[in-house]
Amino acid sequence: MKTKILVLLSLFSFSALAIDHEMEALVRSDLANMPVTEKVTLTNLVSEDSFDGEFFKIVKGKSQDAVKFSEEKHLTFRAATAYYHLMKARSFFVDVVKSEYVKNIPKMTIRIEHSNQFSELGHFAHDNLEPQFNNALTIPAGKGLESRGVQPWGMEIWFRPSKKINIKDLRVNNLQQQEFQVLLSQFRDQIRMQSLQRFLSNIAVAYTNNDYQGPSPFSQESLIRTVGSTLIIEAGYLLMDPLTKMLSRKWYWLDTAMIPEIIYHEYSHAALSDALVLSHSTAVIEGMADFFAGQIADSPKLATRIKKYNTYNGKNAKRKQDYMIQFEMQDYANTDFVFGMLWEMKKVVGDKQGLDFMYSLRKNITTNSGIRNELIEGILNTCDEMCEMPFNDKIRILKALNLKGL
Numbered sequence: 458m459k460t461k462i463l464v465l466l467s468l469f470s471f472s473a474l475a476i477d478h479e480m481e482a483l484v485r486s487d488l489a490n491m492p493v494t495e496k497v498t499l500t501n502l503v504s505e506d507s508f509d510g511e512f513f514k515i516v517k518g519k520s521q522d523a524v525k526f527s528e529e530k531h532l533t534f535r536a537a538t539a540y541y542h543l544m545k546a547r548s549f550f551v552d553v554v555k556s557e558y559v560k561n562i563p564k565m566t567i568r569i570e571h572s573n574q575f576s577e578l579g580h581f582a583h584d585n586l587e588p589q590f591n592n593a594l595t596i597p598a599g600k601g602l603e604s605r606g607v608q609p610w611g612m613e614i615w616f617r618p619s620k621k622i623n624i625k626d627l628r629v630n631n632l633q634q635q636e637f638q639v640l641l642s643q644f645r646d647q648i649r650m651q652s653l654q655r656f657l658s659n660i661a662v663a664y665t666n667n668d669y670q671g672p673s674p675f676s677q678e679s680l681i682r683t684v685g686s687t688l689i690i691e692a693g694y695l696l697m698d699p700l701t702k703m704l705s706r707k708w709y710w711l712d713t714a715m716i717p718e719i720i721y722h723e724y725s726h727a728a729l730s731d732a733l734v735l736s737h738s739t740a741v742i743e744g745m746a747d748f749f750a751g752q753i754a755d756s757p758k759l760a761t762r763i764k765k766y767n768t769y770n771g772k773n774a775k776r777k778q779d780y781m782i783q784f785e786m787q788d789y790a791n792t793d794f795v796f797g798m799l800w801e802m803k804k805v806v807g808d809k810q811g812l813d814f815m816y817s818l819r820k821n822i823t824t825n826s827g828i829r830n831e832l833i834e835g836i837l838n839t840c841d842e843m844c845e846m847p848f849n850d851k852i853r854i855l856k857a858l859n860l861k862g863l
């Protein structure tokens with residue numbers, strides 16, 4: 458009886474807190490999966506007039522105050538889109554995956570239009586230190602630095618401002634004067650393992666500095682994960698309207714707070730962070746985040762693309778790839794090989810239990826896991842725990858991996 462009253466009470470206080478608000482956001486259309494502007498309901502808000510919710514608070518840049526509904530459209534449209542898709546990603550992990558960890562993640566601060574680099578000690582690096590554009594990242598919680606007045610912070614997701622860069626303005630060695638299509642196909646064919654997003658943000662850095670000297674002008678931040686491996690971003694990207702415009706006008710940019718797949722990818726990093734710590738980018742941590750981003754997106758069109766174009770086993774992939782030792786290394790860490798591999802593994806263990814399997818897998822690997830050793834071992838250990846017939850299923854898994862040179 459006592460519990461009943463408590464439950465009723467807590468339900469009451471919950472509903473008294475949760476405010477809904479209707480607003481325009483960018484979503485994917487059901488069939489074609491194209492971006493469309495739609496009126497959506499933002500749920501679980503705790504404020505009548507700002508993007509302050511029970512689970513997420515959307516702020517601009519370094520601010521601690523939630524973006525107000527009354528602010529300029531450029532800001533509110535991005536805030537609404539990020540909030541809406543973050544809520545979708547969270548309920549995927551809480552309601553579908555049934556993750557206790559995600560259910561208990563404290564309210565997260567989400568920064569949009571935020572260009573400061575991340576500093577482990579200071580939270581934000583100095584404003585003058587190489588501002589960041591066209592990417593997104595999830596940062597781990599920090600203790601702060603009392604002597605410098607830096608408050609402790611929780612896990613946060615940062616979306617960078619987009620920055621349009623015309624190909625003509627690039628001062629990039631051998632890339633100079635090249636058409637976007639050539640660049641993109643060069644990226645696809647030769648830099649396959651790097652993320653498109655990283656590629657684009659490097660170009661932005663190059664543009665800012667005007668003294669680009671090589672393929673990786675990586676700031677300290679790039680040691681932390683920036684968003685995504687090739688495929689999920691590319692698949693999402695190719696389904697965006699702006700791409701067509703971009704191709705014809707030779708402009709580059711990535712408005713990360715507006716791309717659902719990127720929002721899901723970043724939130725997946727947060728959701729998996731009980732096992733996969735947010736320290737740096739590796740093939741395994743990016744592949745896992747992409748896998749869940751693809752599951753949250755739950756679009757047949759996207760799934761078809763992933764199936765067709767993934768380099769692990771896609772029919773239409775320009776360059777299908779067997780395992781190479783380079784995939785384990787830092788510069789190649791964003792390979793979509795792991796993503797394709799996990800996507801395939803879900804089918805091998807059975808679509809029905811595949812999702813639980815992949816979520817449990819995180820416990821049997823770490824951010825530093827290599828593909829050939831720890832990831833495979835993790836998959837086999839997870840199968841011991843979860844497969845209906847571990848002996849037979851492990852043989853099937855090993856057979857599938859073997860075909861890819863693993």
Ligand SMILES: [Zn+2]
Pocket residue numbers: 682683684685686722726742743746
């Ligand atoms: Zn990532």
